[in-house]
Amino acid sequence: MKQITTYCAVAAIMAIVQPSGVDAQEATRPNILFIFCDDLTCQSLSCYGDNRHLLDTPNIDRIAREGMQFDRCLVTNSICGPSRASILTGKYSHLNGFYNNSNCRFDGDQVTFPKLLQKSGYATAMIGKWHLGSDPTGFDYWNILPGQGLYYNPPMITKDGRVKSDGYVTDVVTDLSLDWLRNRDKSKPFLLMSQQKAPHREWAPALRHLGWNKDHQFAEPETLFDDFTGRSLAISDHDMGLDRTFADLDAKLVPPSNMTEDQLTQWNAYYEPRNLAFRNANLQGRDLVRWRYQRYMHDYLACVKAVDESVGRILDFLDKEKLADNTLLVFSSDQGFFLGEHGWFDKRWILEESLRSPLLARWPGRIAAGAKNKNIVSLIDFAETFLDVAGLQSDSEMQGRSLLPLCKGETPSDWRKSLYYHYYEFPVPHRVRPHVGVITDRYKLVHYYKPDVDDWELLDREKDPLEIRNFYADPAYVDTVKELHAELDHLKIEVQETAEPPRSAYGNALFDGEPGPDKPKGRK
Ligand code: CA
Numbered sequence: 001m002k003q004i005t006t007y008c009a010v011a012a013i014m015a016i017v018q019p020s021g022v023d024a025q026e027a028t029r030p031n032i033l034f035i036f037c038d039d040l041t042c043q044s045l046s047c048y049g050d051n052r053h054l055l056d057t058p059n060i061d062r063i064a065r066e067g068m069q070f071d072r073c074l075v076t077n078s079i080c081g082p083s084r085a086s087i088l089t090g091k092y093s094h095l096n097g098f099y100n101n102s103n104c105r106f107d108g109d110q111v112t113f114p115k116l117l118q119k120s121g122y123a124t125a126m127i128g129k130w131h132l133g134s135d136p137t138g139f140d141y142w143n144i145l146p147g148q149g150l151y152y153n154p155p156m157i158t159k160d161g162r163v164k165s166d167g168y169v170t171d172v173v174t175d176l177s178l179d180w181l182r183n184r185d186k187s188k189p190f191l192l193m194s195q196q197k198a199p200h201r202e203w204a205p206a207l208r209h210l211g212w213n214k215d216h217q218f219a220e221p222e223t224l225f226d227d228f229t230g231r232s233l234a235i236s237d238h239d240m241g242l243d244r245t246f247a248d249l250d251a252k253l254v255p256p257s258n259m260t261e262d263q264l265t266q267w268n269a270y271y272e273p274r275n276l277a278f279r280n281a282n283l284q285g286r287d288l289v290r291w292r293y294q295r296y297m298h299d300y301l302a303c304v305k306a307v308d309e310s311v312g313r314i315l316d317f318l319d320k321e322k323l324a325d326n327t328l329l330v331f332s333s334d335q336g337f338f339l340g341e342h343g344w345f346d347k348r349w350i351l352e353e354s355l356r357s358p359l360l361a362r363w364p365g366r367i368a369a370g371a372k373n374k375n376i377v378s379l380i381d382f383a384e385t386f387l388d389v390a391g392l393q394s395d396s397e398m399q400g401r402s403l404l405p406l407c408k409g410e411t412p413s414d415w416r417k418s419l420y421y422h423y424y425e426f427p428v429p430h431r432v433r434p435h436v437g438v439i440t441d442r443y444k445l446v447h448y449y450k451p452d453v454d455d456w457e458l459l460d461r462e463k464d465p466l467e468i469r470n471f472y473a474d475p476a477y478v479d480t481v482k483e484l485h486a487e488l489d490h491l492k493i494e495v496q497e498t499a500e501p502p503r504s505a506y507g508n509a510l511f512d513g514e515p516g517p518d519k520p521k522g523r524k
Contacts, residue, residue: 029189031327032386038200040333042358044304052219055301059312063331067362068371074378075335078347078354083334088112090383090398094497100425102507105133111395113383114138123188125180128173128195149197151204152259168206170198174310198303202249204256205302210270218297226342230470232455234448239431240346242292293340328389331360348432350421351467367407376419420491424505438488445484
């Protein structure tokens with residue numbers, strides 16, 4: 001009797017959770033395919049139209065052409081791990097606990113959108129770069145790169161332990177993603193997070209892309225030799241410049257690790273004659289920076305070419321399997337990147353190049369083809385968007401907002417007009433001082449506050465799109481500064497960061513007056 005009662009209770013619950021026609025419902029619930037890159041910046045994608053015209057990305061552009069291109073998808077802490085944690089949880093770093101790449105480990109017990117999708121009946125998979133320290137949770141299947149991962153023949157980690165792989169990392173991640181799609185449980189809708197390592201430093205190209213530009217010279221950014229006049233010490237005293245920080249591995253004066261003998265032979269056939277010419281030229285000063293910029297662009301953009309080819313393979317698969325119509329395809333990156341602007345590579349800053357991620361979304365019939373959106377959106381919106389697409393309630397602690405109305409061409413009247421930003425990790429790597437700020441369509445108010453600076457800056461993108469001037473002390477901006485201070489105070493309360501961050505938020509390195517190799521030499 002007890003058994004029957006239990007069965008009846010279970011059946012009654014099942015009837016609520018899975019109403020009649022469940023198969024039909026499962027078949028029509030949209031799939032979510034999230035293609036995610038590492039350090040991929042808008043300037044490298046032809047759909048975003050950088051005036052240098054650095055690269056053609058026809059497959060990525062196809063997503064934009066067939067869906068919506070977001071012009072200002074902004075990150076809240078421009079660095080790899082924190083962005084990934086914010087995407088999964090829909091929360092800022094100070095609430096999900098992942099502040100920096102130095103000493104943080106993701107707490108996988110938290111509520112994440114993959115867990116909620118999995119619980120609701122989605123088949124879930126995470127393939128490629130994870131970079132959160134702990135093992136993935138909320139996935140039926142995962143196959144990830146350990147840490148940063150290697151470009152060549154990268155070891156991978158699955159639930160069953162470490163496995164070998166052969167070939168170029170972008171191709172490996174794409175092959176695994178397509179294998180999972182082919183062999184997935186087809187009775188369920190799917191969530192696939194296909195996450196590329198590329199084009200992360202050290203920007204090692206695939207062999208097939210060596211010399212892709214035929215030694216054509218890339219246009220330089222206007223600010224390649226920014227002298228930081230009138231700016232905070234926080235900006236000028238960096239360690240991420242092409243003039244000072246570019247290592248031999250960055251310059252490909254030494255090859256990347258883990259190549260086979262045959263791969264290394266092909267690699268050297270391209271780089272060695274060029275490296276010999278470089279060494280013989282004994283370049284100095286601006287000539288050296290210019291050479292490094294050209295080498296950097298060849299390598300970084302070659303990595304993006306491989307990503308673009310992978311996107312093409314995935315798009316072809318969706319077409320062939322007739323999955324395109326019922327799949328929300330989202331393409332993005334964990335932040336932007338500097339391609340020589342201000343003389344920099346890397347990210348971290350609230351400045352536009354690293355603040356902005358590419359974001360493209362295609363869902364035929366639901367998102368108009370060729371649509372553009374200029375609203376301020378953020379990676380913290382992704383969790384709630386994916387849950388909304390699946391017809392699920394978001395978790396009440398999530399801090400973003402579903403992008404689905406925007407995708408349908410409807411901007412809610414109370415859509416955000418400003419975004420809170422906070423970067424923590426200091427001093428290594430790259431000696432970018434912690435800063436907090438507020439971003440609007442036009443302005444940024446920034447406070448560089450540790451350890452040896454207490455500087456405010458006001459950036460005005462309308463007057464100064466290159467972001468090379470500080471208007472904070474300009475009398476013409478008195479009212480603007482006042483308004484933005486009030487907005488920053490308001491946002492701190494809204495996002496619940498009113499207390500000082502814990503010491504550990506800044507990483508493991510020396511700090512707060514402790515003497516060390518990165519101890520700043522004083523204000524200029
Ligand atoms: Ca990154």
